[in-house]
Amino acid sequence: MEQMRAVRMERPAPGAARWRDDLPVPEPGPEEVRVRVERTAICGTDRHIVHWDPSVASMMNPPLVIGHEFCGTVESLGPGVEGWREGDYVSAEMHLVCGRCRACRAGNQHVCEHTRIAGVHRDGCFAEYVVLPAANLVRLDRDVVPPRIGSFLDALGNAVHTVQASSGVAGKHVLLSGYGAIGAMAAAVVEFLGAASLTITEVQPRHLERARAWIGGLSGRTEVRLHDPTAEADLARTIREATSGGVDVVLEMSGAPAAIDLALETLYPAGELIQLGIPSRRDLTLERFSERVIFKGLRLQGVLGRRMFSTWQEMLRLLGEGLAVEHVVSLELPMSEFSRGIELLDAGEAHKVVLDPTA
Numbered sequence: 001m002e003q004m005r006a007v008r009m010e011r012p013a014p015g016a017a018r019w020r021d022d023l024p025v026p027e028p029g030p031e032e033v034r035v036r037v038e039r040t041a042i043c044g045t046d047r048h049i050v051h052w053d054p055s056v057a058s059m060m061n062p063p064l065v066i067g068h069e070f071c072g073t074v075e076s077l078g079p080g081v082e083g084w085r086e087g088d089y090v091s092a093e094m095h096l097v098c099g100r101c102r103a104c105r106a107g108n109q110h111v112c113e114h115t116r117i118a119g120v121h122r123d124g125c126f127a128e129y130v131v132l133p134a135a136n137l138v139r140l141d142r143d144v145v146p147p148r149i150g151s152f153l154d155a156l157g158n159a160v161h162t163v164q165a166s167s168g169v170a171g172k173h174v175l176l177s178g179y180g181a182i183g184a185m186a187a188a189v190v191e192f193l194g195a196a197s198l199t200i201t202e203v204q205p206r207h208l209e210r211a212r213a214w215i216g217g218l219s220g221r222t223e224v225r226l227h228d229p230t231a232e233a234d235l236a237r238t239i240r241e242a243t244s245g246g247v248d249v250v251l252e253m254s255g256a257p258a259a260i261d262l263a264l265e266t267l268y269p270a271g272e273l274i275q276l277g278i279p280s281r282r283d284l285t286l287e288r289f290s291e292r293v294i295f296k297g298l299r300l301q302g303v304l305g306r307r308m309f310s311t312w313q314e315m316l317r318l319l320g321e322g323l324a325v326e327h328v329v330s331l332e333l334p335m336s337e338f339s340r341g342i343e344l345l346d347a348g349e350a351h352k353v354v355l356d357p358t359a
Helices: 044-050 155-166 179-192 205-216 235-242 259-265 289-294 310-320 336-347
Strands: 003-009 016-023 032-041 068-075 089-092 129-133 136-141 171-177 197-201 223-227 247-254 266-274 299-302 330-333 352-356
Touching: 003 336, 016 336, 044 336, 068 129, 155 179, 155 310, 171 179, 171 259, 179 197, 179 205, 179 247, 197 235, 205 223, 223 235, 235 259, 247 259, 259 266, 259 289, 330 336, 336 352
Parallel strands: 171 197, 171 247, 197 223, 247 266, 266 299, 330 352
Antiparallel strands: 003 016, 032 068, 032 129, 032 352, 068 089, 089 136
């Protein structure tokens, strides 16, 4: 039996992810394809899996190949697959949905009641090969999306979906809290779409450095400001004064209760809070809810994953028009060194780590 190299979570315990070189190459079933992975990228969820955090422990049943961000080429077609050929350059939506629940039937597959995620519920893409339903493939253009970028389209889709969930950012004052990898991508989208101003808040020192470097290379079309909330006494007032009374849109990427409070304090009446970050505290409360939400007429919108497949279409359109996101890639490693990538991300020493299974 032909074998492949992969990263597999061997058992339900912290640190149980192992580099293997003896796993069987998977065979595509009906309506499935096998893709040879060219590049893959580490996501925050992968870190939670490796550390066996409670947020993922209840969802997984090791042993299982992890990873859910990738690009590659179609290598083998299962029975019944149409519209694809060997050699096609692709990525894929790694949320596998049922197509039958109320959400799916209403066109909201991204919140399917029965979603299964490759790399969480079934084998993923930290491997030389991955098998997926053909219906989940997304065709890519190498001239627009080189493998270094194609490796993390899943995460870029989260960023694009978060921006898309607002009523629009062009010409508006936007606050983005959290300049992690997805926050950095969302910031690039906001600037690219021509916001009047973009205020970024971040507390992690290395992320602050990366934000400053990105801002330093901008053309100046959008006024971009960077703040460390721990270093300023009345940041809400500073932001309101700089934005003619408050921001129109908040893209909350951190999940930090303090960041959510700042969002409600700085939003102008009829503004929008778009929430991608997941609070870690179960006792999160919204103080002065009536005053800050109801009486200001705010809209609160939660964001999960990517819309299937409109977000992908918009994301590829933006990349084709010149959206630049390569700056979020901190380094590229052989996939056998994934543990080093996890360590760098844990320490805040990297934004996005891309893995090469061919190295």
